[in-house]
Amino acid sequence: MIIVLAEKPDQARKLAAPFPHTKGKGFLLINSCKEFPSGAKVTWAIGHLVELKNPDEYNEAWKKWSLDSLPIIPERFEYKVSKDKAAQFKIVKDLLKEADQIIIATDPAREGENIARLLIMMAGCSNKPIKRLWTSSLTENAIRKGFAEVRDGSTTINLFYEAQARQISDWLIGLNASRLYTLHLQRKGFKEVFSVGRVQTPVLTLIYNRQCEIKNFKSEPFFELMAEFTVATGKYTGKLRDRYPSKEKLYEAVKPYIEPGKATYNGVVKLVEVNEKRTQPPTLYNLSGLQAAMNKKKKYSPTDVLTTVQSLYEKGYVSYPRSDSQHITAEEFAYLKQNLSNYQQLIGVSFQAHSLEPSKRYVNPDKVSDHYAIIPTEKIPASTADFTEMEKSTYDEIIKSALGMFLPDYTYEETVITTAIGEVDFLTKGKTEKSIGWKLLYRNDPEGTDDEEEQQSTLPRVNQADPTNGIVSVKDGMTQPPKPYTQGQLITLMTNAGRHVEDKEMRDALNESEGLGTEATRSSIIETLMQREFILVKKNQVYVTPKGEVLCEAVKGTILSKPEMTAQWEIFLKEIGRGNKKSSAFVENTKKLCHKLLEQASADMGNLNVEAQIAATEEAEQICKCPCGNGHITDKGKFYGCTAYKEGCKVSFHKELLGKKLTPTQIKTLCEKGKTGKIKGFTSKNKKKFEAALSLKDGKIEFIFS
Ligand SMILES: [Zn+2]
Structure with missing residues (x-):
C-alpha cells in the first residue's frame, strides 16, 4: 500500500x-x-x-x-x-x-x-x-x-538534516540562554522568566534601539522661508531650500534681498525644469512583501496575513505562501496570461494588456528555487462573496500584483520652478499625471498606492524670465523624533536586517540570507515577543515593555543582541540543505557558543544597572492597594494576590469565579470600594447562569443578590 x-x-x-x-x-x-x-x-x-x-x-x-x-x-x-x-x-x-x-x-x-x-x-x-x-x-x-x-x-533528505540542525541548535541556545539570563536577573531582583532566542532577541534589540533613539531625541525649533508667488496665469508657493535654527540666522542668510518687517517683493522666474518620470509596476510578492503591504494598507498583523494566505492556499486559490521569491517561471506566466480576463473580471477592472511577453523583472527561472512568488492559481472562484473580509482584500492584492505585469509604467511630469527674489532662490515642485499605467489597478483603493509620494499638484503655466509678485512669510516648526516601528515595518526590518550590521562581509551575508528569520517565521517572532510581554502593539505601533528593556540591557554587546549570528546560521543551514555541509558540525559550533555565552554573562552581569526597570515593572503590575494596607494587589499569573504575603497578608483572588473571569478593573473596584456592581456570567453548581454583585468581607469574596 x-x-x-x-x-x-x-x-x-x-x-x-x-x-x-x-x-x-x-x-x-x-x-x-x-x-x-x-x-x-x-x-x-x-x-x-x-x-x-x-x-x-x-x-x-x-x-x-x-x-x-x-x-x-x-x-x-x-x-x-x-x-x-x-x-x-x-x-x-x-x-x-x-x-x-x-x-x-x-x-x-x-x-x-x-x-x-x-x-x-x-x-x-x-x-x-x-x-x-x-x-x-x-x-x-x-x-x-x-x-x-x-x-x-x-x-530532499538534506532539508531534514538542515531542519534538525536548526531545531537542535535553537533548543540549545533558547534553553541555556533563557535559564542563564533568568537566573542572573533573579539575583538582581526580578521574579520573571526571561525567554531568550537566536532570532527573537536580536529583533527585540532592533525595536529597543529605535525606542532609545526616540527617547533620546531632542526636539529643536526650525524656521523656513515661504513665498506665495502670483503670475499672470495663477499662484504657486515656493520654499527656501534650507531650514534655520532661528529667525536671526534665517534673515542673516537672505540679506540684503529679504529683510524682517517687509513682506512684498518683486521676483522673477529663474528656471523651469520639466522632467518626464515613470514608475514600473511593483514586483511580485513574497511573503514578507505581502505582509508589509497588507499591514500598510489595511493594518492587518503579519500573522493574520500569513493565516489568510495559508487558507487561500489550502482552498487552492493562491500558490505556496511561505515563499521568498519575487519571480515566476514561464509556466506560471503562461496560465496567468491565459486567465487574464477572468482575474480582471473578479476584481472589477478592465484593460487591454500592454504586453503579453514575459519581462525579466517578473519571469526569471534563475531567481526561482523551491518556490515562486505568491500569485493566484488558475483556479478562480466564481465570486468572492463567501470570503472573509481579510481573505478578499488579500486575494485582491495578490491578483493585482500579478496583473501589474501586464500593464505599462505609470508616467508623470515633474515640474521644478526656481523663482528668485534678488539672489534668493525659492523652489516649487509640481506633479502632473501623464498616464495612469498599472496604477489603474489601485485607482479605487481609498488607501492609495503610496503615501510617501508627493501629492499631485498642478502648477500654473510659467516661462523663464516671467516677472512675479511674491509675499514672503516665515514658517516655524519643531524637528520630530523618528516614529516607533509598525508591525509591517518590523517585517521589512527583519528582511533587511543586513543594513543594521556594521561589518561589511557580514552585511553581505545577511543580505544574501534575506535577513532575520525566514519567510515562514517572521510573523511568529513578533507574536512570541508579544506573548512573552517583551513588546506590545498599540495602534499598529510596536513598543518595548520595561521587562523587554531589562533583557535588552542584559544581553547588550553579546552575540544574542546582534543580527550577525542569524546571518551566519542561515548561510550554514542553507549549505546543509544543499548537501555541502554537515549538520553535526553545526551543532558542535552551537555547543561551543553555549559555553561562551555562559562566560560572557558571568562577566557582564555585575555591571548591569536595571533598578529603574525593576521599579517600572513592579509598578506596571500593580492593580490597586491591598485592603490590608501593607501591599499592592498584583497579577500573579493564575490568581491576583498581595505583594505583602511575606508579611502575612492572605488576600488573594482566583482569576475565575464560578466560570466567570474577573478582570483587573473588577478586582480594583472590589478592593477600593468593598463591593462591585452587578456582574453577569456566573454559573451555579447546578449549571444555572446567574448575575450578582461581589463584596469583600475579611479578605473573602461574597455574592450579593438583590
Ligand atoms: Zn495585603
Missing part, C-alpha cells in the same frame, strides 16, 4: 480530491485509479506530532533551574511524541508500518520535511522506499502533475 503523508487534515483532503476516494479513520482511502492502480491511503500530521525531549527527561537534575547545571547539553538528542497528539500519531504509525511505499506530501520546505521525516523515524520506517511530492500549488492540476512526477526521497 502507498501511504501519502500530509502536514494537516485540510491538505490531505486537497491531495485526495482529484482522485476517487472514501473516508477512513484518520486517513482517506484513494481507490484504484490511473495514478494509483492499487490505491493509496492519505494520512496527516497535525503540524509537529513529534518534539525534542525536555531537559529533565534526559536527566532528573536538569529539572531545577540552576547556574551550576549550565550549559545543558544532552549527549545525543532524543524525540518524543507530543502528549496531546498521541492518538493521531498512533494512526499514522500503524499506516506507515503497513506501507510498502511512503510519499511525503507535507509543505515543500524545511519544516515540512522535518515534520514528515521525524514521524517516519519515530514509526521506525526510515528504511522503507520514500518518495517526495513537491508542488507549490494545491490545485487539482498541480496535484495530478506532482504525483505523476514524484521525486525520490533522497533528493
Whole structure:
C-alpha cells in the first residue's frame, strides 16, 4: 500500500480530491485509479506530532533551574511524541508500518520535511522506499502533475538534516540562554522568566534601539522661508531650500534681498525644469512583501496575513505562501496570461494588456528555487462573496500584483520652478499625471498606492524670465523624533536586517540570507515577543515593555543582541540543505557558543544597572492597594494576590469565579470600594447562569443578590 503523508487534515483532503476516494479513520482511502492502480491511503500530521525531549527527561537534575547545571547539553538528542497528539500519531504509525511505499506530501520546505521525516523515524520506517511530492500549488492540476512526477526521497533528505540542525541548535541556545539570563536577573531582583532566542532577541534589540533613539531625541525649533508667488496665469508657493535654527540666522542668510518687517517683493522666474518620470509596476510578492503591504494598507498583523494566505492556499486559490521569491517561471506566466480576463473580471477592472511577453523583472527561472512568488492559481472562484473580509482584500492584492505585469509604467511630469527674489532662490515642485499605467489597478483603493509620494499638484503655466509678485512669510516648526516601528515595518526590518550590521562581509551575508528569520517565521517572532510581554502593539505601533528593556540591557554587546549570528546560521543551514555541509558540525559550533555565552554573562552581569526597570515593572503590575494596607494587589499569573504575603497578608483572588473571569478593573473596584456592581456570567453548581454583585468581607469574596 502507498501511504501519502500530509502536514494537516485540510491538505490531505486537497491531495485526495482529484482522485476517487472514501473516508477512513484518520486517513482517506484513494481507490484504484490511473495514478494509483492499487490505491493509496492519505494520512496527516497535525503540524509537529513529534518534539525534542525536555531537559529533565534526559536527566532528573536538569529539572531545577540552576547556574551550576549550565550549559545543558544532552549527549545525543532524543524525540518524543507530543502528549496531546498521541492518538493521531498512533494512526499514522500503524499506516506507515503497513506501507510498502511512503510519499511525503507535507509543505515543500524545511519544516515540512522535518515534520514528515521525524514521524517516519519515530514509526521506525526510515528504511522503507520514500518518495517526495513537491508542488507549490494545491490545485487539482498541480496535484495530478506532482504525483505523476514524484521525486525520490533522497533528493530532499538534506532539508531534514538542515531542519534538525536548526531545531537542535535553537533548543540549545533558547534553553541555556533563557535559564542563564533568568537566573542572573533573579539575583538582581526580578521574579520573571526571561525567554531568550537566536532570532527573537536580536529583533527585540532592533525595536529597543529605535525606542532609545526616540527617547533620546531632542526636539529643536526650525524656521523656513515661504513665498506665495502670483503670475499672470495663477499662484504657486515656493520654499527656501534650507531650514534655520532661528529667525536671526534665517534673515542673516537672505540679506540684503529679504529683510524682517517687509513682506512684498518683486521676483522673477529663474528656471523651469520639466522632467518626464515613470514608475514600473511593483514586483511580485513574497511573503514578507505581502505582509508589509497588507499591514500598510489595511493594518492587518503579519500573522493574520500569513493565516489568510495559508487558507487561500489550502482552498487552492493562491500558490505556496511561505515563499521568498519575487519571480515566476514561464509556466506560471503562461496560465496567468491565459486567465487574464477572468482575474480582471473578479476584481472589477478592465484593460487591454500592454504586453503579453514575459519581462525579466517578473519571469526569471534563475531567481526561482523551491518556490515562486505568491500569485493566484488558475483556479478562480466564481465570486468572492463567501470570503472573509481579510481573505478578499488579500486575494485582491495578490491578483493585482500579478496583473501589474501586464500593464505599462505609470508616467508623470515633474515640474521644478526656481523663482528668485534678488539672489534668493525659492523652489516649487509640481506633479502632473501623464498616464495612469498599472496604477489603474489601485485607482479605487481609498488607501492609495503610496503615501510617501508627493501629492499631485498642478502648477500654473510659467516661462523663464516671467516677472512675479511674491509675499514672503516665515514658517516655524519643531524637528520630530523618528516614529516607533509598525508591525509591517518590523517585517521589512527583519528582511533587511543586513543594513543594521556594521561589518561589511557580514552585511553581505545577511543580505544574501534575506535577513532575520525566514519567510515562514517572521510573523511568529513578533507574536512570541508579544506573548512573552517583551513588546506590545498599540495602534499598529510596536513598543518595548520595561521587562523587554531589562533583557535588552542584559544581553547588550553579546552575540544574542546582534543580527550577525542569524546571518551566519542561515548561510550554514542553507549549505546543509544543499548537501555541502554537515549538520553535526553545526551543532558542535552551537555547543561551543553555549559555553561562551555562559562566560560572557558571568562577566557582564555585575555591571548591569536595571533598578529603574525593576521599579517600572513592579509598578506596571500593580492593580490597586491591598485592603490590608501593607501591599499592592498584583497579577500573579493564575490568581491576583498581595505583594505583602511575606508579611502575612492572605488576600488573594482566583482569576475565575464560578466560570466567570474577573478582570483587573473588577478586582480594583472590589478592593477600593468593598463591593462591585452587578456582574453577569456566573454559573451555579447546578449549571444555572446567574448575575450578582461581589463584596469583600475579611479578605473573602461574597455574592450579593438583590
Ligand atoms: Zn495585603
